[in-house]
Amino acid sequence: xxxxxxxxxxxxxxxxxxxxxxxxxxxNIKIGILDRADGSCYLEFGNNKIMAAxxxxxxxxxxxxxxxxxxxxxxxxxxxxxxxxxxKRPGPDRRSTEVSKVSREAxxxxxxxxxxxxxxxxxxxxxLQADAGTRTAAINAASLALADAGIPMRGLISxxxxxxxxxxxxxxxxxxxxxxxxxxxxxxxxxxxxxxxxQMDGHLTPEEFKDGLEMAQQGCRQIxxxxxxxxxxxxxxxxxxxxxxxxxxxxxxxxxNKGPATLNDVPDNGDNSNDNExxxxxxxxxxxxxxxxxxEDVIVSDETEDDTLx
Amino acid sequence: MNNxxxxxxxxDHLYHLMLKGERSDGRAFxxxxxxxxxxxxxxxxxxxxxVDLGNTKVVVGVKIMPGTPFPDTPDTGVIITSAELxxxxxxxxxxxxxxxxxxxxxxxxxxxxxESGAIDxxxxxxxxxxxxxxxxxxxxxxxxxxxLMNVSALGAIAALLTAKMPKERFNLGEDVPxxxxxxxxxxxxVDIGGGIxxxxxxxxxxxxxxxxxxxFNQEGAISGMQKSGTGSxxxxxxxxxxxxxxxxxxxxxxxxxxx
Numbered sequence: 380x381x382x383x384x385x386x387x388x389x390x391x392x393x394x395x396x397x398x399x400x401x402x403x404x405x406x407n408i409k410i411g412i413l414d415r416a417d418g419s420c421y422l423e424f425g426n427n428k429i430m431a432a433x434x435x436x437x438x439x440x441x442x443x444x445x446x447x448x449x450x451x452x453x454x455x456x457x458x459x460x461x462x463x464x465x466x467k468r469p470g471p472d473r474r475s476t477e478v479s480k481v482s483r484e485a486x487x488x489x490x491x492x493x494x495x496x497x498x499x500x501x502x503x504x505x506x507l508q509a510d511a512g513t514r515t516a517a518i519n520a521a522s523l524a525l526a527d528a529g530i531p532m533r534g535l536i537s538x539x540x541x542x543x544x545x546x547x548x549x550x551x552x553x554x555x556x557x558x559x560x561x562x563x564x565x566x567x568x569x570x571x572x573x574x575x576x577x578q579m580d581g582h583l584t585p586e587e588f589k590d591g592l593e594m595a596q597q598g599c600r601q602i603x604x605x606x607x608x609x610x611x612x613x614x615x616x617x618x619x620x621x622x623x624x625x626x627x628x629x630x631x632x633x634x635x636n637k638g639p640a641t642l643n644d645v646p647d648n649g650d651n652s653n654d655n656e657x658x659x660x661x662x663x664x665x666x667x668x669x670x671x672x673x674x675e676d677v678i679v680s681d682e683t684e685d686d687t688l689x
Numbered sequence: 690m691n692n693x694x695x696x697x698x699x700x701d702h703l704y705h706l707m708l709k710g711e712r713s714d715g716r717a718f719x720x721x722x723x724x725x726x727x728x729x730x731x732x733x734x735x736x737x738x739x740v741d742l743g744n745t746k747v748v749v750g751v752k753i754m755p756g757t758p759f760p761d762t763p764d765t766g767v768i769i770t771s772a773e774l775x776x777x778x779x780x781x782x783x784x785x786x787x788x789x790x791x792x793x794x795x796x797x798x799x800x801x802x803x804e805s806g807a808i809d810x811x812x813x814x815x816x817x818x819x820x821x822x823x824x825x826x827x828x829x830x831x832x833x834x835x836x837l838m839n840v841s842a843l844g845a846i847a848a849l850l851t852a853k854m855p856k857e858r859f860n861l862g863e864d865v866p867x868x869x870x871x872x873x874x875x876x877x878x879v880d881i882g883g884g885i886x887x888x889x890x891x892x893x894x895x896x897x898x899x900x901x902x903x904x905f906n907q908e909g910a911i912s913g914m915q916k917s918g919t920g921s922x923x924x925x926x927x928x929x930x931x932x933x934x935x936x937x938x939x940x941x942x943x944x945x946x947x948x
Contacts, residue, residue, distance in 0.1 A: 473792045480789040480917075487919035488898070564914070573921035577901070579914035580804045585931050588911055592924050 383559040387544035394544075396425075396553050403539065403551040403598050404512075406519075408609035411527050411617075416503075418528025422520035425553060426510035431520035433528040436498035450495035454483035456517055458506040478514045485518060485538070485567040485576035491531040500530060511557035515540050515565050518576070523606055527613075534570030535606050539598030541566070541591040543583060548591050550598045564591055568599040700881075700896045707884035714743075714890065719933055721888040726843060726945055728851040736852025736867065740844040743890065744834035749826065749844030751852045753867065755815060755859055756823040766813025766821045770799035772828040772841065779833040793917065794837055797875070798828065798845050800913035801904035805873035807846065812868040813854075815861065822854060824867070835891035838902045838915075842875035846946060873912050874942050875904040876934035880922055885930060887937065901930050905938040 388394055398404070404425030413419035416432035423429075439445035456479045460469045471479075483502070490500060502524065504517040518538035525532060542552040543562040552563055562581025569575055574592075583591060706713060716722070722743030731737035736751035758765060772795035774782040787795070802808065813822035826848070828841045852867040879889040879897035886893055894900065898920025904913040911931065916922065922930075 473796060476789050476792045477796050480793055481915070484917060484919045488921065569921060573923055574916065574927060575921045577914060577916040577922075577927070579911060580800050581912070582804065582906070583911045585909070585911065585935055588914075588931055589928050592927060596924065 381555060381558075384555055387549075387556060387560070388547055394549065394553070395555060398553075400547060400549045401594060401597065403601055404553070406602065406605050408520075408523065408605065410523055410609055410613040416524070416528070418524045418526065418530070420520045420523040420527060422516055422523070424512060424516035424519070425551075426508060427506070427513055427516045428508040429513065429516045429520045430505045430507060431517065431524040432503045433501065433521070433524040433530065434503070435500040435528070435530070436495035437501070439497065439499040445497045445499070448496055449492040450490070450498045450500050452483055452487050452490060452492060452500050452502070454479050454486065454502045454504070454521070456482060456504045456506070456514065458509060458513070462506045462509040478517075481576050481578060482514060482518055482521070482567075485536055486521065486525070489533050489536055489569055489575065490525065491533070494531060500525075511552050511554040512540050512565070514538070515551075515567070518567050519602055519606060523610060526610055535603060536567050536569060536575060537599040537603040537606060538565065538567035538576065539595050539602055540564060541595040541598065543581065543587065543591070548587060548594055550594055562587075562591075564588075564595065566592070566595045566599065568596055568603075570603065572596065696895050699892055703893060703896050704882045707881050707886070712886060713892065716888075718885060719887045719937065721937070721941070722890075724843070724941070724945055726847045728847050734848075735855055736848040736850075738844045738847035738851070740840050740847065742836060742840040742843070742888065744832060745836060745840050745891075746831040747837065747840045747844045748829045748831060749841065749848045750829070751845075751848045751867075752825040752827070753822055753852060753854055754825075755820050755861070758814075758818065758821040763818035764814045764821075765810040766808065767823040768799065768803060768808060768810070768826065769823065770795045770802065770826040770828070770845070772798065772830070774830050774833070774837075778830040782830075782833070793915070794841060795828065797838060797902060797904075797913065797915045798826070798841050800915075801842055801873040801875050802826070802845060802849070805871040805904065805906040805912035807869060807871045807873055808849065809868035809870050824849075824852075833891060835894050836877055836888050838877045839875050839888060842873070842904065843941075843945070846872055846874070850946065871906050872942055872946050873904050873906050874938040874946070875902055875913075876937050876941075877902045878930045878934065879918075880920060880926060885926060885933075887933070901927065903931055903934045903938075905935055907942070909935055909939065 384395060407423040409421040411419060412421045413432050416434060418433040420431045436450050444451055456475050458467050460467050502521045506513045515538035518536055522536045540552055541548060541550055541564050542556055542560045544556045544560040552560060557563060562583045564579040566574055567576035725741045727739045730739040731750050734750040735753040739748045772791045774791045776782045776784050815821055826845050830837055849867055850869055853864045854867055855864060856862040857864050877900060878885050878887045879893055879900045881897050899918040899922050902915045903911055906912045
């Protein structure tokens with residue numbers, strides 16, 4: 380562990396990692412990265428590396444946990460043993476139990492659980508590398524994994540912490556600020572500006588709390604924009620890649636004349652778009668192509684994701 | 690199941706009372722139930738307190754003994770807080786290792802004691818890097834009629850204020866009082882359909898969707914906070930709770946804790 384710095388903020392008003400006091404760390408988001416999960420998200424937040432997976436709605440085990448009128452939401456925040464400097468003993472501890480509880484509560488009302496009685500929506504978080512602010516990063520990732528799993532929600536949940544160093548409020552604490560700072564207050568916010576998670580430890584006057592809350596909300600709004608962009612990019616790209624691959628494949632096949640006769644029909648069909656009979660056939664074929672190309676996409680994206688993971 | 694059905698009926702009832710500005714036990718929204726603190730309740734413990742808040746009853750015992758410090762803080766004493774929600778206290782509690790509610794309770798109490806600097810941990814060092822005093826705060830809930838957060842916090846600080854370091858027993862000199870620097874007080878409020886009710890009863894807790902606990906130190910600054918429950922609170926509601934709790938905390942501290 381590093382020593383306590385003499386000053387957290389320099390004469391130019393910049394923090395030790397070069398950020399302004401109201402600037403969040405860089406965020407890098409990959410959506411739909413795990414194959415078996417119904418929804419997933421890999422998120423880097425500064426040096427934090429977080430993997431989130433969502434399973435469900437699915438059957439509840441043990442069955443006595445099931446609710447007749449709604450789905451139950453379960454949230455498991457887990458730190459990998461190698462995620463921190465001193466090896467963490469694997470498995471749940473008191474801290475992770477508390478983090479899991481408040482994080483689950485941050486999501487529960489945002490999900491339309493009433494649509495899935497007797498089922499479970501499971502959110503699993505793995506902290507692969509921890510560097511201050513893991514619970515907020517995990518919530519941001521979980522929110523996107525839920526969206527990726529197609530779970531109906533009222534909106535995204537965005538999360539960010541505010542803290543105090545050198546008697547100054549700063550957004551999104553880094554490791555040193557977290558270890559040696561005067562206060563740490565993580566919050567999570569729904570799209571309509573309601574606070575769904577709030578914890579605080581340290582020392583804040585009521586006025587500082589008020590300002591800090593406002594600052595943390597600003598952080599959440601910035602993160603929300605990044606989350607939204609990541610989702611849009613993910614689905615636009617998937618869409619684009621499919622359409623590109625369809626056109627690419629049909630041209631190569633046209634040129635080489637190796638493709639099956641049915642595929643050669645595709646451009647012709649375009650010309651005869653007024654013909655009802657043929658029109659009924661086209662969507663089917665295009666869908667088939669779409670599906671086969673999608674498989675290729677998954678492989679391509681898996682490769683790129685492996686790169687980022689290394 | 691039963692709980693859920695009852696809580697919908699209760700929700701309706703409490704919500705309509707709230708709209709009229711009333712609570713089921715006739716208190717004002719920001720009024721606490723009667724508090725009574727009995728310290729020195731357990732002779733065998735180094736410090737103890739039994740606290741009643743309305744019908745909610747909690748016993749907190751403090752045991753102090755020498756132990757090894759954590760490697761990263763070789764010259765500071767150790768605080769370990771745990772809470773047990775024993776089945777004696779409520780039909781909803783089950784035997785077994787602490788579940789998330791008990792863990793959350795213990796961690797929020799711990800946060801208040803630790804972050805306010807209530808115990809002067811530097812004075813608990815015996816031999817640097819080898820031996821320090823360890824303070825165990827154990828919260829035993831006897832009757833859960835709501836607002837365990839505040840009762841337990843009161844119990845913990847009351848027990849610490851009267852705790853003695855058992856130096857004689859370990860041949861380390863004469864018994865002295867535990868060095869206390871601050872008296873944190875925690876205040877909890879719940880949101881029922883937009884109405885903010887302080888010191889919630891068990892019915893109010895069950896019906897409310899969100900709860901906010903704020904812990905204040907002696908100078909009126911916030912040492913810890915925890916929002917729990919599945920609902921959300923607006924920033925205005927939060928600021929409102931903080932503002933009102935600040936005064937409440939001061940009142941309770943003056944009346945019950947300052948010696």
